[in-house]
Amino acid sequence: MKRIKLLSLFVVCTVLFVACTDDLNTEPKVELSLEQLLQQDPNAITGIMSKLYGSFALSGPNGPGSSDISDDPGESPFLRGIVNLQEFTADGMKNRWGDNGLDQLTTASNWDENNKFFRYLYNRIYYTIPQCNNLLVVLNNVNIPNKESIKSEVRFLRSLAYYYMIDCFGKGVLVTEADAGVSTPLPQSSRLELFNYVESELLAIENTIASTNDYGRANKAVVRMLLAKLYLNAEVYTGTQRYTDALTYTKKVIDEGGYTLATNFQKNFTGDNNTSPEIIYPLLADALVSQSFGNTTYLVNGSLNSATMTLNTYGATQGWAGHRATKAWYGLFGNLQTSTDVRASLFWTSGHTYEMTDYKEWTNGYPSIKFRNNNFGTTSTPTDFSGTDFPLFRLADAYLMYAECVVRGATGGSIGQAVTYVNDLRLRSNASIITAGDLNLNFIIDERGRELMLEGHRRSDLIRFGKFTGGSYLWPWKGNTLNGSPIPNTYNVFPIPLTALQANPNLTQNPGY
Numbered sequence: 001m002k003r004i005k006l007l008s009l010f011v012v013c014t015v016l017f018v019a020c021t022d023d024l025n026t027e028p029k030v031e032l033s034l035e036q037l038l039q040q041d042p043n044a045i046t047g048i049m050s051k052l053y054g055s056f057a058l059s060g061p062n063g064p065g066s067s068d069i070s071d072d073p074g075e076s077p078f079l080r081g082i083v084n085l086q087e088f089t090a091d092g093m094k095n096r097w098g099d100n101g102l103d104q105l106t107t108a109s110n111w112d113e114n115n116k117f118f119r120y121l122y123n124r125i126y127y128t129i130p131q132c133n134n135l136l137v138v139l140n141n142v143n144i145p146n147k148e149s150i151k152s153e154v155r156f157l158r159s160l161a162y163y164y165m166i167d168c169f170g171k172g173v174l175v176t177e178a179d180a181g182v183s184t185p186l187p188q189s190s191r192l193e194l195f196n197y198v199e200s201e202l203l204a205i206e207n208t209i210a211s212t213n214d215y216g217r218a219n220k221a222v223v224r225m226l227l228a229k230l231y232l233n234a235e236v237y238t239g240t241q242r243y244t245d246a247l248t249y250t251k252k253v254i255d256e257g258g259y260t261l262a263t264n265f266q267k268n269f270t271g272d273n274n275t276s277p278e279i280i281y282p283l284l285a286d287a288l289v290s291q292s293f294g295n296t297t298y299l300v301n302g303s304l305n306s307a308t309m310t311l312n313t314y315g316a317t318q319g320w321a322g323h324r325a326t327k328a329w330y331g332l333f334g335n336l337q338t339s340t341d342v343r344a345s346l347f348w349t350s351g352h353t354y355e356m357t358d359y360k361e362w363t364n365g366y367p368s369i370k371f372r373n374n375n376f377g378t379t380s381t382p383t384d385f386s387g388t389d390f391p392l393f394r395l396a397d398a399y400l401m402y403a404e405c406v407v408r409g410a411t412g413g414s415i416g417q418a419v420t421y422v423n424d425l426r427l428r429s430n431a432s433i434i435t436a437g438d439l440n441l442n443f444i445i446d447e448r449g450r451e452l453m454l455e456g457h458r459r460s461d462l463i464r465f466g467k468f469t470g471g472s473y474l475w476p477w478k479g480n481t482l483n484g485s486p487i488p489n490t491y492n493v494f495p496i497p498l499t500a501l502q503a504n505p506n507l508t509q510n511p512g513y
Helices: 010-015 031-042 040-053 078-089 102-106 116-139 147-168 191-205 221-232 233-239 244-258 265-269 297-304 325-331 395-407 417-429 443-454 458-464 496-505
Strands: 094-096 279-283 323-324 390-394
Touching: 010 496, 031 040, 031 116, 040 116, 078 094, 078 102, 078 265, 078 297, 078 458, 094 102, 102 458, 116 496, 147 191, 147 221, 191 221, 221 233, 221 244, 221 279, 221 297, 221 390, 221 395, 233 458, 244 395, 265 390, 279 395, 297 325, 390 395, 395 417, 395 443, 417 443, 443 496
Parallel strands: none
Antiparallel strands: 094 323, 279 390
16 A cells, blocks of 8 residues: 555544534634644644645545535546546546436537535635635644644645636636635636735745645746646637746746656556656556545546446446547547557557447447556455546646747747747657657647547647537537537636525626526
Protein backbone atom coordinates (compact mmCIF):
# COMPACT_ATOMS: atom_id res chain seq x y z
CA MET A 1 0.00 0.00 0.00
CA LYS A 2 1.38 3.42 -0.88
CA ARG A 3 2.17 5.77 1.96
CA ILE A 4 -0.32 8.60 2.32
CA LYS A 5 0.39 11.12 5.05
CA LEU A 6 -2.75 13.19 4.64
CA LEU A 7 -5.26 10.84 6.26
CA SER A 8 -4.07 10.61 9.86
CA LEU A 9 -6.74 12.71 11.55
CA PHE A 10 -9.47 12.65 8.93
CA VAL A 11 -12.27 11.50 11.22
CA VAL A 12 -11.58 13.73 14.19
CA CYS A 13 -11.21 16.75 11.94
CA THR A 14 -14.53 16.00 10.29
CA VAL A 15 -16.21 16.27 13.67
CA LEU A 16 -14.55 19.61 14.31
CA PHE A 17 -15.60 21.18 11.03
CA VAL A 18 -19.11 22.58 10.65
CA ALA A 19 -20.48 22.49 7.13
CA CYS A 20 -22.63 25.15 5.52
CA THR A 21 -24.15 23.08 2.76
CA ASP A 22 -27.72 23.83 3.81
CA ASP A 23 -27.07 27.49 3.06
CA LEU A 24 -24.39 26.95 0.40
CA ASN A 25 -23.51 30.59 0.37
CA THR A 26 -23.95 32.38 3.67
CA GLU A 27 -22.09 32.00 6.93
CA PRO A 28 -18.91 30.05 7.54
CA LYS A 29 -19.14 28.79 11.13
CA VAL A 30 -16.19 27.96 13.36
CA GLU A 31 -16.02 25.51 16.24
CA LEU A 32 -13.65 26.75 18.93
CA SER A 33 -12.66 23.15 19.61
CA LEU A 34 -10.67 23.27 16.37
CA GLU A 35 -8.73 26.24 17.68
CA GLN A 36 -8.23 24.49 21.00
CA LEU A 37 -6.95 21.39 19.25
CA LEU A 38 -4.29 23.35 17.41
CA GLN A 39 -3.30 25.23 20.55
CA GLN A 40 -2.80 21.94 22.34
CA ASP A 41 -1.18 20.11 19.42
CA PRO A 42 0.09 22.27 16.54
CA ASN A 43 1.06 19.11 14.62
CA ALA A 44 -2.63 18.24 14.33
CA ILE A 45 -2.70 20.58 11.35
CA THR A 46 -1.55 17.67 9.15
CA GLY A 47 -4.76 15.76 9.81
CA ILE A 48 -6.87 18.88 9.54
CA MET A 49 -5.39 19.62 6.14
CA SER A 50 -6.17 16.07 5.08
CA LYS A 51 -9.84 16.84 5.51
CA LEU A 52 -9.59 19.71 3.05
CA TYR A 53 -7.55 17.79 0.48
CA GLY A 54 -9.82 14.79 0.83
CA SER A 55 -12.90 16.86 0.04
CA PHE A 56 -11.92 16.77 -3.65
CA ALA A 57 -11.89 12.96 -3.90
CA LEU A 58 -13.72 11.40 -0.95
CA SER A 59 -17.39 11.50 -0.04
CA GLY A 60 -17.12 11.50 3.75
CA PRO A 61 -15.14 10.50 6.84
CA ASN A 62 -16.39 6.95 7.35
CA GLY A 63 -15.78 5.20 4.08
CA PRO A 64 -17.50 5.18 0.69
CA GLY A 65 -21.00 5.05 2.15
CA SER A 66 -20.58 8.22 4.22
CA SER A 67 -21.09 11.77 3.02
CA ASP A 68 -20.11 15.21 4.27
CA ILE A 69 -23.21 16.63 2.62
CA SER A 70 -26.79 15.47 2.17
CA ASP A 71 -26.24 14.23 -1.40
CA ASP A 72 -25.71 10.60 -2.39
CA PRO A 73 -22.21 9.53 -1.18
CA GLY A 74 -21.62 7.37 -4.22
CA GLU A 75 -22.66 9.85 -6.88
CA SER A 76 -21.70 13.22 -5.45
CA PRO A 77 -17.93 13.32 -4.70
CA PHE A 78 -16.06 16.27 -6.21
CA LEU A 79 -13.85 14.33 -8.64
CA ARG A 80 -16.79 12.31 -9.90
CA GLY A 81 -18.53 15.61 -10.65
CA ILE A 82 -15.49 16.85 -12.59
CA VAL A 83 -15.50 13.69 -14.72
CA ASN A 84 -19.27 13.78 -15.28
CA LEU A 85 -19.39 17.43 -16.26
CA GLN A 86 -16.08 17.79 -18.07
CA GLU A 87 -15.86 14.46 -19.91
CA PHE A 88 -19.31 12.97 -20.46
CA THR A 89 -20.72 16.27 -21.69
CA ALA A 90 -17.95 16.47 -24.31
CA ASP A 91 -16.92 14.35 -27.28
CA GLY A 92 -14.67 11.54 -26.12
CA MET A 93 -16.49 9.67 -23.35
CA LYS A 94 -20.07 8.51 -22.85
CA ASN A 95 -21.92 6.79 -20.01
CA ARG A 96 -24.67 4.24 -20.59
CA TRP A 97 -26.46 4.17 -17.22
CA GLY A 98 -28.78 7.07 -17.94
CA ASP A 99 -29.97 7.34 -14.35
CA ASN A 100 -31.96 10.46 -13.50
CA GLY A 101 -30.00 13.11 -15.36
CA LEU A 102 -26.90 11.27 -16.57
CA ASP A 103 -28.48 10.85 -20.01
CA GLN A 104 -28.71 14.62 -20.30
CA LEU A 105 -24.96 14.98 -19.69
CA THR A 106 -24.05 12.19 -22.10
CA THR A 107 -26.18 13.65 -24.89
CA ALA A 108 -25.62 17.36 -24.08
CA SER A 109 -29.36 17.92 -24.23
CA ASN A 110 -32.28 19.04 -22.07
CA TRP A 111 -30.14 20.58 -19.34
CA ASP A 112 -32.07 22.30 -16.58
CA GLU A 113 -31.80 23.45 -12.99
CA ASN A 114 -33.21 20.19 -11.62
CA ASN A 115 -30.45 17.88 -12.83
CA LYS A 116 -28.90 16.35 -9.72
CA PHE A 117 -25.43 16.11 -11.26
CA PHE A 118 -25.19 19.89 -11.54
CA ARG A 119 -26.33 20.13 -7.93
CA TYR A 120 -23.73 17.63 -6.76
CA LEU A 121 -20.76 19.63 -8.05
CA TYR A 122 -22.23 22.94 -6.94
CA ASN A 123 -22.80 21.57 -3.43
CA ARG A 124 -19.31 20.12 -3.23
CA ILE A 125 -17.81 23.45 -4.21
CA TYR A 126 -19.77 25.19 -1.48
CA TYR A 127 -18.85 22.52 1.02
CA THR A 128 -15.12 22.91 0.42
CA ILE A 129 -15.05 26.71 0.40
CA PRO A 130 -16.56 27.21 3.88
CA GLN A 131 -14.25 24.55 5.31
CA CYS A 132 -11.29 26.55 4.01
CA ASN A 133 -12.76 29.73 5.44
CA ASN A 134 -13.29 28.05 8.82
CA LEU A 135 -9.70 26.98 9.03
CA LEU A 136 -8.32 30.35 7.94
CA VAL A 137 -10.22 32.07 10.75
CA VAL A 138 -8.74 29.62 13.25
CA LEU A 139 -5.22 29.86 11.84
CA ASN A 140 -5.24 33.61 12.39
CA ASN A 141 -5.57 32.94 16.12
CA VAL A 142 -3.01 30.18 16.68
CA ASN A 143 0.70 29.63 16.24
CA ILE A 144 1.81 26.57 14.31
CA PRO A 145 4.98 25.70 12.38
CA ASN A 146 5.07 26.99 8.78
CA LYS A 147 1.88 28.91 9.39
CA GLU A 148 2.02 31.18 6.34
CA SER A 149 2.73 28.31 3.98
CA ILE A 150 -0.14 26.28 5.42
CA LYS A 151 -2.50 29.23 5.14
CA SER A 152 -1.41 29.51 1.52
CA GLU A 153 -2.31 25.86 0.95
CA VAL A 154 -5.77 26.50 2.35
CA ARG A 155 -6.19 29.53 0.10
CA PHE A 156 -5.08 27.43 -2.88
CA LEU A 157 -7.71 24.78 -2.15
CA ARG A 158 -10.35 27.48 -1.84
CA SER A 159 -9.18 28.96 -5.15
CA LEU A 160 -9.32 25.55 -6.79
CA ALA A 161 -12.93 25.14 -5.71
CA TYR A 162 -13.77 28.63 -7.00
CA TYR A 163 -12.01 27.79 -10.29
CA TYR A 164 -14.60 25.08 -10.94
CA MET A 165 -17.37 27.51 -10.03
CA ILE A 166 -16.01 29.98 -12.59
CA ASP A 167 -15.55 27.34 -15.26
CA CYS A 168 -18.74 25.34 -14.81
CA PHE A 169 -21.37 27.78 -13.56
CA GLY A 170 -19.97 31.17 -14.54
CA LYS A 171 -21.03 32.96 -11.37
CA GLY A 172 -21.81 32.31 -7.74
CA VAL A 173 -21.48 33.71 -4.25
CA LEU A 174 -18.08 34.94 -3.08
CA VAL A 175 -17.69 33.99 0.58
CA THR A 176 -14.41 34.35 2.46
CA GLU A 177 -13.23 34.22 6.05
CA ALA A 178 -14.19 37.89 6.29
CA ASP A 179 -17.84 36.80 6.15
CA ALA A 180 -17.67 34.81 9.38
CA GLY A 181 -20.79 35.48 11.39
CA VAL A 182 -22.81 36.89 8.48
CA SER A 183 -26.29 35.38 8.59
CA THR A 184 -27.97 37.12 5.66
CA PRO A 185 -27.66 35.80 2.10
CA LEU A 186 -24.61 37.20 0.34
CA PRO A 187 -24.79 38.92 -3.04
CA GLN A 188 -24.17 37.21 -6.34
CA SER A 189 -20.72 37.65 -7.86
CA SER A 190 -20.15 37.72 -11.61
CA ARG A 191 -17.71 35.52 -13.47
CA LEU A 192 -15.33 38.47 -13.76
CA GLU A 193 -15.52 39.19 -10.04
CA LEU A 194 -14.79 35.55 -9.19
CA PHE A 195 -11.96 35.49 -11.73
CA ASN A 196 -10.38 38.61 -10.25
CA TYR A 197 -10.66 37.19 -6.76
CA VAL A 198 -9.04 33.85 -7.63
CA GLU A 199 -6.31 35.62 -9.60
CA SER A 200 -5.54 37.90 -6.65
CA GLU A 201 -5.47 34.96 -4.24
CA LEU A 202 -3.10 32.90 -6.36
CA LEU A 203 -0.79 35.85 -6.96
CA ALA A 204 -0.76 36.59 -3.24
CA ILE A 205 0.22 33.07 -2.21
CA GLU A 206 2.71 32.35 -5.00
CA ASN A 207 5.62 33.50 -2.85
CA THR A 208 4.33 32.36 0.54
CA ILE A 209 3.54 28.71 -0.21
CA ALA A 210 6.34 26.16 0.09
CA SER A 211 8.45 25.50 -2.99
CA THR A 212 8.28 21.79 -2.21
CA ASN A 213 5.79 19.85 -0.14
CA ASP A 214 4.66 16.34 0.71
CA TYR A 215 3.28 14.36 -2.21
CA GLY A 216 -0.38 15.24 -2.67
CA ARG A 217 -0.10 18.71 -1.15
CA ALA A 218 0.09 21.99 -3.02
CA ASN A 219 3.37 23.79 -3.59
CA LYS A 220 4.54 26.80 -5.60
CA ALA A 221 4.34 24.96 -8.95
CA VAL A 222 0.78 23.82 -8.22
CA VAL A 223 -0.30 27.40 -7.54
CA ARG A 224 1.39 28.55 -10.75
CA MET A 225 -0.28 25.77 -12.75
CA LEU A 226 -3.74 26.81 -11.59
CA LEU A 227 -2.91 30.43 -12.34
CA ALA A 228 -1.78 29.43 -15.84
CA LYS A 229 -5.05 27.50 -16.31
CA LEU A 230 -7.02 30.55 -15.21
CA TYR A 231 -5.19 32.79 -17.69
CA LEU A 232 -5.43 30.20 -20.48
CA ASN A 233 -9.23 30.38 -20.26
CA ALA A 234 -9.42 34.10 -19.46
CA GLU A 235 -10.95 35.03 -22.80
CA VAL A 236 -13.83 32.63 -22.12
CA TYR A 237 -14.23 33.77 -18.53
CA THR A 238 -13.78 37.54 -18.91
CA GLY A 239 -13.80 38.40 -22.61
CA THR A 240 -10.12 39.45 -22.46
CA GLN A 241 -7.37 37.07 -23.62
CA ARG A 242 -4.39 36.55 -21.29
CA TYR A 243 -2.28 34.08 -23.25
CA THR A 244 0.99 35.88 -22.52
CA ASP A 245 0.26 35.66 -18.80
CA ALA A 246 -0.66 32.00 -19.22
CA LEU A 247 2.65 31.39 -20.97
CA THR A 248 4.59 33.22 -18.25
CA TYR A 249 3.25 30.96 -15.54
CA THR A 250 3.39 27.82 -17.65
CA LYS A 251 7.10 28.49 -18.19
CA LYS A 252 7.59 28.87 -14.45
CA VAL A 253 6.01 25.46 -13.92
CA ILE A 254 8.18 23.87 -16.59
CA ASP A 255 11.45 25.64 -15.80
CA GLU A 256 11.31 25.85 -12.01
CA GLY A 257 8.95 23.10 -10.85
CA GLY A 258 11.43 20.25 -11.02
CA TYR A 259 9.06 17.89 -12.83
CA THR A 260 10.06 15.62 -15.72
CA LEU A 261 8.07 13.44 -18.08
CA ALA A 262 7.56 9.86 -16.99
CA THR A 263 9.47 7.61 -19.36
CA ASN A 264 6.27 5.66 -20.03
CA PHE A 265 2.92 7.34 -20.61
CA GLN A 266 0.99 4.60 -18.81
CA LYS A 267 2.94 5.11 -15.58
CA ASN A 268 0.84 8.20 -14.89
CA PHE A 269 -2.37 6.19 -14.58
CA THR A 270 -1.49 3.06 -12.58
CA GLY A 271 -1.77 2.08 -8.94
CA ASP A 272 1.75 3.22 -8.15
CA ASN A 273 1.60 6.49 -10.10
CA ASN A 274 2.70 8.29 -6.94
CA THR A 275 6.22 7.45 -8.19
CA SER A 276 5.73 9.32 -11.49
CA PRO A 277 7.99 12.40 -11.77
CA GLU A 278 5.42 14.05 -14.05
CA ILE A 279 2.42 14.52 -11.77
CA ILE A 280 2.32 18.08 -10.47
CA TYR A 281 -0.81 17.75 -8.35
CA PRO A 282 -2.72 14.52 -7.68
CA LEU A 283 -5.97 13.79 -5.92
CA LEU A 284 -4.99 10.91 -3.69
CA ALA A 285 -6.55 7.47 -3.53
CA ASP A 286 -5.82 4.35 -1.54
CA ALA A 287 -7.60 1.04 -1.99
CA LEU A 288 -7.77 0.46 1.77
CA VAL A 289 -7.70 3.68 3.77
CA SER A 290 -9.36 6.21 1.45
CA GLN A 291 -12.04 4.25 -0.33
CA SER A 292 -14.49 6.19 -2.44
CA PHE A 293 -16.90 5.63 -5.29
CA GLY A 294 -15.86 9.07 -6.47
CA ASN A 295 -12.10 8.91 -6.99
CA THR A 296 -10.42 6.83 -9.71
CA THR A 297 -12.56 3.87 -8.65
CA TYR A 298 -15.21 5.58 -10.78
CA LEU A 299 -12.88 5.61 -13.78
CA VAL A 300 -11.39 2.13 -13.35
CA ASN A 301 -14.44 0.09 -12.34
CA GLY A 302 -16.80 2.20 -14.43
CA SER A 303 -14.84 1.36 -17.60
CA LEU A 304 -14.77 -2.42 -17.04
CA ASN A 305 -17.24 -5.25 -17.57
CA SER A 306 -16.50 -8.94 -17.15
CA ALA A 307 -18.84 -9.71 -20.05
CA THR A 308 -16.22 -8.55 -22.55
CA MET A 309 -13.09 -7.87 -20.49
CA THR A 310 -10.75 -9.44 -17.94
CA LEU A 311 -11.05 -7.38 -14.76
CA ASN A 312 -7.99 -8.51 -12.83
CA THR A 313 -5.76 -7.53 -15.74
CA TYR A 314 -6.42 -3.97 -14.61
CA GLY A 315 -6.26 -4.62 -10.86
CA ALA A 316 -10.02 -4.58 -10.36
CA THR A 317 -12.48 -7.02 -8.86
CA GLN A 318 -15.59 -5.17 -10.05
CA GLY A 319 -16.77 -3.98 -13.44
CA TRP A 320 -19.64 -1.52 -13.52
CA ALA A 321 -20.13 -1.48 -17.29
CA GLY A 322 -20.66 2.25 -17.56
CA HIS A 323 -18.15 4.24 -19.61
CA ARG A 324 -16.98 3.88 -23.18
CA ALA A 325 -14.98 6.13 -25.47
CA THR A 326 -16.39 7.24 -28.80
CA LYS A 327 -14.70 7.54 -32.17
CA ALA A 328 -14.24 11.24 -31.38
CA TRP A 329 -11.44 10.04 -29.08
CA TYR A 330 -9.99 6.88 -30.60
CA GLY A 331 -10.57 8.24 -34.09
CA LEU A 332 -7.84 10.81 -33.34
CA PHE A 333 -5.30 7.98 -33.71
CA GLY A 334 -6.43 6.77 -37.11
CA ASN A 335 -6.41 3.00 -37.48
CA LEU A 336 -5.91 1.58 -33.98
CA GLN A 337 -4.65 -1.70 -35.37
CA THR A 338 -1.76 -0.09 -37.25
CA SER A 339 -1.05 2.98 -35.12
CA THR A 340 2.33 2.96 -33.37
CA ASP A 341 1.11 5.51 -30.81
CA VAL A 342 1.13 3.91 -27.36
CA ARG A 343 -1.91 6.00 -26.43
CA ALA A 344 -3.87 4.31 -29.23
CA SER A 345 -3.47 0.95 -27.48
CA LEU A 346 -5.41 2.08 -24.41
CA PHE A 347 -8.83 1.04 -25.67
CA TRP A 348 -10.53 -2.35 -25.34
CA THR A 349 -11.78 -3.28 -28.80
CA SER A 350 -12.54 -7.01 -28.60
CA GLY A 351 -16.29 -7.61 -28.62
CA HIS A 352 -17.03 -3.92 -29.18
CA THR A 353 -18.02 -1.89 -32.22
CA TYR A 354 -16.25 1.17 -33.57
CA GLU A 355 -19.53 3.02 -34.02
CA MET A 356 -21.66 3.95 -31.03
CA THR A 357 -25.07 3.56 -32.62
CA ASP A 358 -26.65 3.12 -29.18
CA TYR A 359 -24.84 4.81 -26.29
CA LYS A 360 -26.75 2.66 -23.79
CA GLU A 361 -25.43 -0.56 -25.31
CA TRP A 362 -22.23 -1.66 -23.55
CA THR A 363 -20.62 -3.13 -26.66
CA ASN A 364 -21.07 0.08 -28.67
CA GLY A 365 -17.84 2.08 -28.49
CA TYR A 366 -14.49 1.11 -26.97
CA PRO A 367 -13.93 1.18 -23.19
CA SER A 368 -10.90 3.20 -22.15
CA ILE A 369 -8.24 1.26 -20.23
CA LYS A 370 -6.12 4.36 -19.64
CA PHE A 371 -6.73 4.29 -15.89
CA ARG A 372 -6.09 1.01 -14.14
CA ASN A 373 -5.55 -0.15 -10.56
CA ASN A 374 -2.59 -2.48 -11.06
CA ASN A 375 0.99 -1.32 -10.50
CA PHE A 376 3.33 -0.44 -13.34
CA GLY A 377 5.93 -3.14 -13.89
CA THR A 378 5.37 -4.88 -10.53
CA THR A 379 2.80 -7.31 -9.21
CA SER A 380 -0.23 -6.14 -7.27
CA THR A 381 -3.40 -7.67 -5.89
CA PRO A 382 -6.76 -6.68 -7.41
CA THR A 383 -8.99 -4.71 -5.05
CA ASP A 384 -12.59 -3.51 -4.95
CA PHE A 385 -11.54 0.14 -4.79
CA SER A 386 -8.84 1.90 -6.77
CA GLY A 387 -5.56 3.05 -5.28
CA THR A 388 -4.60 5.04 -8.37
CA ASP A 389 -4.17 8.77 -7.81
CA PHE A 390 -5.88 11.18 -10.20
CA PRO A 391 -3.35 13.48 -11.94
CA LEU A 392 -5.29 16.74 -11.89
CA PHE A 393 -2.20 18.62 -13.14
CA ARG A 394 0.76 17.03 -14.91
CA LEU A 395 3.72 18.26 -16.90
CA ALA A 396 2.40 17.03 -20.27
CA ASP A 397 -0.48 19.47 -19.93
CA ALA A 398 1.96 22.31 -19.26
CA TYR A 399 3.88 21.41 -22.44
CA LEU A 400 0.70 21.56 -24.51
CA MET A 401 -0.37 24.80 -22.82
CA TYR A 402 2.99 26.32 -23.77
CA ALA A 403 2.46 25.30 -27.40
CA GLU A 404 -1.09 26.64 -27.49
CA CYS A 405 -0.13 29.99 -26.01
CA VAL A 406 2.68 30.43 -28.55
CA VAL A 407 0.39 29.55 -31.47
CA ARG A 408 -2.17 32.02 -30.15
CA GLY A 409 0.43 34.79 -30.27
CA ALA A 410 1.70 34.99 -26.70
CA THR A 411 5.04 36.69 -26.20
CA GLY A 412 7.90 35.13 -24.27
CA GLY A 413 8.05 31.77 -26.01
CA SER A 414 9.08 30.34 -29.35
CA ILE A 415 7.61 28.03 -31.98
CA GLY A 416 10.81 26.01 -31.87
CA GLN A 417 10.44 25.29 -28.15
CA ALA A 418 6.74 24.56 -28.60
CA VAL A 419 7.51 21.98 -31.28
CA THR A 420 10.14 20.42 -29.01
CA TYR A 421 7.67 20.07 -26.14
CA VAL A 422 5.00 18.52 -28.36
CA ASN A 423 7.51 16.12 -29.86
CA ASP A 424 8.73 15.14 -26.41
CA LEU A 425 5.21 13.88 -25.72
CA ARG A 426 4.84 12.21 -29.09
CA LEU A 427 8.23 10.51 -28.97
CA ARG A 428 7.40 9.11 -25.55
CA SER A 429 4.27 7.56 -27.06
CA ASN A 430 6.09 6.38 -30.19
CA ALA A 431 4.05 8.71 -32.39
CA SER A 432 5.53 10.46 -35.42
CA ILE A 433 7.15 13.81 -34.74
CA ILE A 434 5.81 17.08 -36.14
CA THR A 435 7.36 20.18 -37.66
CA ALA A 436 6.59 23.85 -37.07
CA GLY A 437 4.31 23.78 -40.09
CA ASP A 438 2.12 21.15 -38.41
CA LEU A 439 1.64 23.14 -35.20
CA ASN A 440 -1.68 24.96 -35.42
CA LEU A 441 -4.78 25.17 -33.23
CA ASN A 442 -6.51 22.24 -34.92
CA PHE A 443 -3.50 20.04 -34.24
CA ILE A 444 -3.29 21.24 -30.63
CA ILE A 445 -6.91 20.51 -29.72
CA ASP A 446 -6.54 17.03 -31.23
CA GLU A 447 -3.25 16.42 -29.42
CA ARG A 448 -4.81 17.52 -26.17
CA GLY A 449 -7.47 14.89 -26.82
CA ARG A 450 -4.90 12.19 -27.50
CA GLU A 451 -2.85 13.08 -24.42
CA LEU A 452 -5.34 14.36 -21.83
CA MET A 453 -8.76 12.86 -22.48
CA LEU A 454 -10.50 11.55 -19.34
CA GLU A 455 -8.39 13.84 -17.12
CA GLY A 456 -11.05 16.49 -16.53
CA HIS A 457 -10.11 19.07 -19.20
CA ARG A 458 -12.06 18.24 -22.35
CA ARG A 459 -15.20 20.35 -22.04
CA SER A 460 -13.18 23.43 -21.07
CA ASP A 461 -10.79 22.81 -23.95
CA LEU A 462 -13.59 22.54 -26.50
CA ILE A 463 -15.19 25.74 -25.22
CA ARG A 464 -11.88 27.60 -25.46
CA PHE A 465 -11.43 26.40 -29.03
CA GLY A 466 -15.01 27.35 -29.98
CA LYS A 467 -15.97 23.73 -30.63
CA PHE A 468 -18.32 22.85 -27.77
CA THR A 469 -21.58 24.56 -28.68
CA GLY A 470 -23.01 25.24 -32.11
CA GLY A 471 -22.58 22.92 -35.06
CA SER A 472 -19.04 23.53 -36.32
CA TYR A 473 -17.86 20.38 -34.54
CA LEU A 474 -20.18 17.42 -34.06
CA TRP A 475 -19.58 14.18 -32.20
CA PRO A 476 -21.63 11.04 -31.54
CA TRP A 477 -24.76 11.84 -29.53
CA LYS A 478 -24.11 15.55 -29.24
CA GLY A 479 -27.55 17.13 -29.04
CA ASN A 480 -29.05 13.64 -28.55
CA THR A 481 -28.65 12.52 -32.16
CA LEU A 482 -26.57 9.64 -33.46
CA ASN A 483 -24.21 11.70 -35.61
CA GLY A 484 -24.42 14.83 -33.51
CA SER A 485 -26.40 18.05 -33.87
CA PRO A 486 -25.82 21.67 -32.78
CA ILE A 487 -26.37 22.68 -29.17
CA PRO A 488 -27.05 26.24 -27.98
CA ASN A 489 -24.39 28.63 -26.68
CA THR A 490 -26.31 28.55 -23.42
CA TYR A 491 -24.55 25.25 -22.74
CA ASN A 492 -21.14 26.91 -22.36
CA VAL A 493 -22.09 27.14 -18.69
CA PHE A 494 -24.30 24.86 -16.63
CA PRO A 495 -27.55 25.99 -15.02
CA ILE A 496 -27.47 27.14 -11.40
CA PRO A 497 -29.18 24.35 -9.42
CA LEU A 498 -32.69 25.05 -8.19
CA THR A 499 -31.70 24.32 -4.59
CA ALA A 500 -29.07 27.09 -4.73
CA LEU A 501 -31.58 29.56 -6.18
CA GLN A 502 -34.03 28.71 -3.42
CA ALA A 503 -31.37 29.06 -0.71
CA ASN A 504 -30.22 32.53 -1.80
CA PRO A 505 -32.67 34.94 -3.45
CA ASN A 506 -29.72 37.04 -4.65
CA LEU A 507 -28.73 34.33 -7.13
CA THR A 508 -30.14 34.45 -10.64
CA GLN A 509 -30.30 31.71 -13.25
CA ASN A 510 -27.89 31.66 -16.16
CA PRO A 511 -29.47 32.97 -19.39
CA GLY A 512 -31.30 30.42 -21.49
CA TYR A 513 -32.26 28.07 -18.65
